[in-house]
Amino acid sequence: MEDRDPASASIETLTLEDPLSSSTRFSSAADLAPDLPSLLDLAARGQWRSVLDKVARARTTSLLSKPHEHLVYLAFSALSLHKLRRFADASLEIDSLSPADEFPDDPFNHTRFLYDSYPEIYHTLRGSMLPFAVRILYADLPQRIGNRSESLDRLYSLLCFTRGRSGDQWRRREAFVLGALAANHFVHREFDVALSLIRELLALNPSDPVLLSRLGYVQLQIGDLDGAKESFARVEGTKLSGVEFDNLVGRNRALEFLVAKDYVSAVREYEECIERDPRDVVAVNNKALCLMYSRDLSDSIKLLEGTLERVPTAALNETLVVNLCSMYELAYVQHGDIKTSLSNWIARVAPDDFDSSCTRT
Template sequence: MDDTDQTQTETPTRITDPLTNAFGSLNDLAPELASLQDLATRGSWRSILDKVSRARSLSLLTLPHHHLTYLSYNALALMKLRRFNDAALELDSLEDFNSSGYQYESYPHAYPNRTGSMVPFSLRWLHAVLPFKMSNRQEGLDRFYLLLDFVREKLRQKVDEKLDLSASAWRKREVFVVNCLIGYHLSGKEFGVCLNLIRDLLKNSDDFDPVLVSRLGYIQMQIGDLEGATTSFNRVEELLTSKKSDETVVELRNLVNRNKALVYLIGKDYVSAVREYEECIERDGSDIVAVNNKALCLMYLRDLSDGIKVLENALERVPTVALNETVVVNLCSMYELAYVNHSDIKRTLSNWIARVAPDDFDSSCTRI
């Protein structure tokens, strides 16, 4: 069963620093940056490499922060394309992130009245995540904990300075980094560490985070604490009853339904789980976690035909959301169980993927 809603952290595609309001637009921040961001959003990673190479060769990058921003996009594109050694070479070309060479005040003529680091946060994140991609888990964990210390120190500074907007942004970064760490520790079945991380985060938060509390419930389920998980999930549902109609209600309702479905799955009540996922899909057809998990429940109920239809319809309706390796692996597994000529069917799917998938999609997941 896919537990994406509890364990997955999204890879950022926006490299620029949201804390600065000194620039009116992306292109004011760096040359043709809006175009780079658009390419990243569409998964056109090879085009990003070409664009960065062109900007460097034509000497379009005139300020220090231009080079760092473009290097961030280049490293991200290389990682997305699984060219990890090349990404490592790119990152190794940098000095220590705390070097004075990366401080605005070191260039008073270029950045009058600006202080602090010009290193994009996403570059720090890429530096932490790269060792995991190169099978060096311990170094990756060490870098992530150093990044967490950095973020928390910045958060303390902003709180002390009563800069509420900046503090809020750094708080979101703290949650993001902790979620990354929880994901890596979950993959190693280090549930005690995960519980400590998430409880520490919740304890120090002024706001109730339903996604974070739901994730706590998921971890509690992993260690067999069904009572604790139910309590966590009920807290999320209680928040829903206090919400009025706004843009967050659909997302919150779906979170509640997915939490209920997980409880049903523990008891192998797949029919009830399907009902919860169907409510999610009716509310939001792009809820790919609900779509994927509904299909798997149908497979467990030996209804392969409907399970296949659920995934195929999602790929047709919302390909930009549904086209990920998990969904395709599950669909191909169902093909293998349902059809004698599954190789031909998977080949048709693979040809369609080749036409519409982003550059970083792993086509080997079709197992042709």
């Protein structure tokens, strides 16, 4: 049972605001592309089918007049397809930009992606107009259709690409790619590599409490309990304040109790987190698991059901739903009807990218 993903970023957490373009080129989202604030709002609410509809309308009504606008809308289209798990379609969208055999080392190394190539439109703007999200999606998509090695090659190439640039924005992008790689290796239980990548991230930001916590999570996975305790102690040593930080510390303490199979103490820590923030879905999920491990299956189910009812936008998480359905299977002989009811409710309230198959109905 992990507290959170062990890396600072992954494709699932990709937002388009930073990867789209540099804020130094355009003063606002409205200046970057037509109707972009509306697209960003739909994306933030998980309404990816509506995003695709807007992109399609913009393309057919000639709303897009400048080269960079077409690229921005393509990025939204490809990300929406990715979120909807239409990975083959997303790959076709990305591949339409530049045939791989044209520039095999970097398919986006073409002058048509440069502001400089259109001086009559962009005047003094220089450099690439390609949204960084396109490069991330290009790297991530092969593993979604069964070719993880190609994704790793592209992610490491992208890491080298980000390191060849200067500026704060490129350092953030470097951290994003490092995080995506660390998450990839962690999911495939390549813990030594994940550990090394997280330490690289910490070199960029040594006092980041989230990164220090994730270092501790990986150390727990490999059985380095002393190392994990040291990492968690460094988190507390940052002496930050606020509910988010307090809950991070509380969840770290709870994990230490879990390793020792002290479920009562772990539950106490998670309860304090939930009291501070009822939307802390990690604390809710892990408390429920502790109750189940303590053979209190009824209260475990009540906790998850109650949280889904009270804060559905926060609690509607695939991991939480999978765990709830597993508990139904343990608790009830006729669990199929209960899971069907849950699945129907999810269909009404979930964002477009929610994986409804997690109910196993």
